Amino acid sequence: MIDDIVKFISGYIPLSPHEIEFIDQQNLIVRSKKNTVLLAEGLQAKECFFVLKGCVRSYHIVDGVERTTAFFTEDQPITPVSYVTGQPSGYFLACVEDAVIALGSHERNRKLIEKIPALASMIMQMNSELLVQQQESFDAYRNLSPEARYLQLMDERPDLLSRVPQYHLASYLGITPESLSRIRRRLMTGTRDPR
Amino acid sequence: MIDDIVKFISGYIPLSPHEIEFIDQQNLIVRSKKNTVLLAEGLQAKECFFVLKGCVRSYHIVDGVERTTAFFTEDQPITPVSYVTGQPSGYFLACVEDAVIALGSHERNRKLIEKIPALASMIMQMNSELLVQQQESFDAYRNLSPEARYLQLMDERPDLLSRVPQYHLASYLGITPESLSRIRRRLMTGTRDPR
Numbered sequence: 473m474i475d476d477i478v479k480f481i482s483g484y485i486p487l488s489p490h491e492i493e494f495i496d497q498q499n500l501i502v503r504s505k506k507n508t509v510l511l512a513e514g515l516q517a518k519e520c521f522f523v524l525k526g527c528v529r530s531y532h533i534v535d536g537v538e539r540t541t542a543f544f545t546e547d548q549p550i551t552p553v554s555y556v557t558g559q560p561s562g563y564f565l566a567c568v569e570d571a572v573i574a575l576g577s578h579e580r581n582r583k584l585i586e587k588i589p590a591l592a593s594m595i596m597q598m599n600s601e602l603l604v605q606q607q608e609s610f611d612a613y614r615n616l617s618p619e620a621r622y623l624q625l626m627d628e629r630p631d632l633l634s635r636v637p638q639y640h641l642a643s644y645l646g647i648t649p650e651s652l653s654r655i656r657r658r659l660m661t662g663t664r665d666p667r
Numbered sequence: 668m669i670d671d672i673v674k675f676i677s678g679y680i681p682l683s684p685h686e687i688e689f690i691d692q693q694n695l696i697v698r699s700k701k702n703t704v705l706l707a708e709g710l711q712a713k714e715c716f717f718v719l720k721g722c723v724r725s726y727h728i729v730d731g732v733e734r735t736t737a738f739f740t741e742d743q744p745i746t747p748v749s750y751v752t753g754q755p756s757g758y759f760l761a762c763v764e765d766a767v768i769a770l771g772s773h774e775r776n777r778k779l780i781e782k783i784p785a786l787a788s789m790i791m792q793m794n795s796e797l798l799v800q801q802q803e804s805f806d807a808y809r810n811l812s813p814e815a816r817y818l819q820l821m822d823e824r825p826d827l828l829s830r831v832p833q834y835h836l837a838s839y840l841g842i843t844p845e846s847l848s849r850i851r852r853r854l855m856t857g858t859r860d861p862r
Contacts, residue, residue, distance in 0.1 A: 562803075606801050610736070615727055615736075
């Protein structure tokens with residue numbers, strides 16, 4: 473899987489054979505089974521993550537009910553709020569599928585950037601892209617109907633629909649599983665949103 | 668106002684007298700009157716912004732109605748989605764108050780980072796903080812009732828309540844101005860949210 477990291481980084485910055493070897497030596501990669509909790513609410517995140525394979529879900533527990541807030545899949549970084557603030561995490565991160573994940577830490581990232589300074593510019597660019605994606609998701613959530621949000625998800629991340637259980641998807645869209653079923657049925661039969 | 672920029676940057680990285688002079692020479696600062704549109708929907712953003720004084724609002728127009736998505740005030744950076752993607756902007760940015768704003772552009776930022784490399788680490792840290800703030804706002808929007816969102820806003824950004832017209836605040840909270848009035852009345856008389 474180290475090839476995947478190298479390939480991903482090479483999409484942003486050129487890497488020398490020495491730098492590739494250095495990355496390889498860091499033992500960045502872990503394999504996590506489905507349902508593994510990577511970060512629990514209330515704990516301080518010491519690590520940030522990069523998904524090489526699989527799907528990770530973030531969720532809050534509100535009044536005893538799980539509320540899914542994001543899905544992270546191949547080539548997506550996960551920077552927990554708690555990792556940046558040093559405060560206890562307000563949410564959980566758990567694997568929806570068996571996953572292969574690269575782990576970062578403040579110390580490890582500092583060392584990597586010291587050795588490969590161009591990584592800093594890669595991180596800057598990735599963070600800009602992330603900011604933009606997050607802003608777009610938030611805007612969609614505010615401005616679109618649940619049906620329109622579902623259609624957008626089908627368009628942008630069609631793989632999620634088959635990878636993630638329906639009730640997680642419904643929670644992510646901010647609706648009940650029953651509403652999601654109705655939306656899907658409506659779309660399949662070609663009838664329109666009655667609202 | 669250049670002192671404000673220098674003070675802000677110095678909170679992240681040390682600046683030499685030479686570097687301060689260089690920043691001063693860039694003519695980064697513009698003054699914009701209330702209601703000035705900094706970025707219009709459909710146009711490509713060539714600039715990013717940093718609010719030194721005043722308040723900037725971002726909004727979409729959905730079915731002819733303005734939907735406010737964010738307020739940016741003193742010491743907050745604004746990175747339009749369009750600035751990062753190069754695509755036409757999906758939303759407007761306009762001054763809610765007379766404002767003093769520092770302008771960045773890809774070319775200008777490149778030049779500044781070339782001259783003051785430590786700025787890159789500042790931007791990285793700011794972007795991490797931004798990502799976290801954005802994630803927290805989104806999570807609050809999903810998980811809290813309108814009343815709880817209003818209370819959180821009162822707690823975290825009390826200045827907004829007096830700076831911004833009620834109907835913009837209501838739109839930002841995702842409720843009607845009437846609902847916002849009801850919430851405020853309930854909170855003032857000490858009665859509880861009936862839901």
